[in-house]
Amino acid sequence: MRYSLRQLQIFDAVARHLSYTRAAEELHLTQPAVFAQIKQLEEVIGLPLLERTGKQLHLTAVGHEVLATSRETIGALDRLEMRLADMQGLKRGRLRVAMVTTAKYLIPRLLGEFCVKYPGIEASLIVTNREQVLARVANNEDDIAILGAPPEGMDVVATPIANNPLVVIARNDHALAQHKLISLPRIVEEPFIVREPGSGTRLATERFFAEHQLSFKVRMELGSNEAIKQAIAGGLGVSVLSQHALALDGTDGLLQPLNVTGFPLRRKWYVAYPAGKHLSAVAEAFLEHLLERKAG
Numbered sequence: 122m123r124y125s126l127r128q129l130q131i132f133d134a135v136a137r138h139l140s141y142t143r144a145a146e147e148l149h150l151t152q153p154a155v156f157a158q159i160k161q162l163e164e165v166i167g168l169p170l171l172e173r174t175g176k177q178l179h180l181t182a183v184g185h186e187v188l189a190t191s192r193e194t195i196g197a198l199d200r201l202e203m204r205l206a207d208m209q210g211l212k213r214g215r216l217r218v219a220m221v222t223t224a225k226y227l228i229p230r231l232l233g234e235f236c237v238k239y240p241g242i243e244a245s246l247i248v249t250n251r252e253q254v255l256a257r258v259a260n261n262e263d264d265i266a267i268l269g270a271p272p273e274g275m276d277v278v279a280t281p282i283a284n285n286p287l288v289v290i291a292r293n294d295h296a297l298a299q300h301k302l303i304s305l306p307r308i309v310e311e312p313f314i315v316r317e318p319g320s321g322t323r324l325a326t327e328r329f330f331a332e333h334q335l336s337f338k339v340r341m342e343l344g345s346n347e348a349i350k351q352a353i354a355g356g357l358g359v360s361v362l363s364q365h366a367l368a369l370d371g372t373d374g375l376l377q378p379l380n381v382t383g384f385p386l387r388r389k390w391y392v393a394y395p396a397g398k399h400l401s402a403v404a405e406a407f408l409e410h411l412l413e414r415k416a417g
């Protein structure tokens with residue numbers, strides 16, 4: 122073999138980013154080192170893999186051919202690594218989980234327990250909004266994803282693991298705080314603080330009110346549940362949030378759910394992964410752990 126696996130990995134990174142600099146950043150190498158490796162690969166192959174038109178870097182036809190084979194090779198080796206880890210049982214291995222922001226009030230604790238049980242496992246957890254988690258599922262970037270509703274229009278396996286009720290919350294001295302039952306037309310008169318577009322919490326809230334032919338007035342849009350809680354504590358309005366977001370309340374019991382018709386919205390968290398994906402032994406064991414904890 123005249124070229125190394127390392128060179129193929131470097132070429133893969135350059136082809137993905139179409140930039141030597143960004144590939145170097147990803148691989149923690151210098152830009153000249155990346156450039157030199159690609160030049161060497163081109164010399165061995167005898168044809169250019171990349172070409173420049175103006176400022177833009179492109180793959181040549183040969184580059185596309187080499188890229189396809191190097192992806193197959195890297196993918197096969199990844200799968201081998203996974204099978205070897207499976208053969209070693211749960212002594213070693215990696216677990217990559219992506220989850221929506223509301224799940225961060227529950228899942229890290231369960232992952233913590235799992236890691237105590239299997240100390241050899243290296244876990245990484247990405248916390249982002251629904252839209253970003255769906256993009257990661259579509260690209261098969263993680264072992265499993267955790268989201269607030271099964272992905273729509275995607276071929277995935279989705280298993281419910283826990284309840285995720287959404288409640289209307291307000292400051293405890295809010296004019297509606299003592300009301301026994303607040304109607305939907307009444308609650309939408311209040312200023313709403315909502316999550317960013319792309320958030321599952323926001324989507325579920327909008328859908329619910331739309332089903333009742335109502336819409337709410339957005340007073341403020343904030344990209345995190347914590348920021349929303351602070352804004353409510355500051356008296357800026359009401360919001361629909363996961364009840365779990367209230368559990369670890371950094372606002373000293375200042376917030377409380379309101380009794381609004383139709384609430385709590387009964388949602389669940391789902392573990393999802395692309396249909397046909399072979400879960401690693403570690404991912405299977407984690408899924409089992411989540412399901413056991415649900416039963417318990």
Ligand code: PGA
Pocket residue numbers: 221222223224249250251252268269270285316319320321322323
């Ligand atoms: P979000 O998702 O973090 O995107 O709001 C939460 C959910 O879908 O339950």
